[in-house]
Amino acid sequence: DQQVKQNSPSLSVQEGRISILNCDYTNSMFDYFLWYKKYPAEGPTFLISISSIKDKNEDGRFTVFLNKSAKHLSLHIVPSQPGDSAVYFCAAREETSGSRLTFGEGTQLTVNP
């Protein structure tokens, strides 16, 4: 079963607007969440993370929100730029699994100039 789900395979936004990428999870033992960005022909790169004891973490244009009761997290990018066009993966770590991560399917973000 898919413990981390990204239900939107793709998202298209205009440059300067907000991009919101969503992720849902089913495992209540997840205690740490991460977002990775992936450009074509490259490996994923770490973007931002959040611990389950927080509900928000911000880093420049990127903010991650965590709603534990809904088992939902989202990544906000404001303002969106064409260079943000990439596949975004949500990932989660279970507190008893050490450093192992479970990834979602990914969402292709396209930012149009």
Added chain:
Amino acid sequence: DAGITQSPRHKVTETGTPVTLRCHQTENHRYMYWYRQDPGHGLRLIHYSYGVKDTDKGEVSDGYSVSRSKTEDFLLTLESATSSQTSVYFCAISDYDGNEQFFGPGTRLTVL
């Protein structure tokens, strides 16, 4: 950027042949991972290592084996490649206390 290289970067092989992919790191990180990326599935963990000669299975380990005889190298072997193993393979590393994993550039494997 974390010092991770993967070789080969591209490979085409035939069904039934053995294939070995190599991941090499220069960061001296304890943990190493092998993932495959397929459309609609994201990244799925194949095997991982938590030290030299210490490895364990991930969620899609059938048909794959790994070895880690040195801290810097983690090998993924397909004993007898099948078309279902056509994929992009990524290696990743993390340090003991790290939550973040650093990924290599990937290997595109095609099994005909």
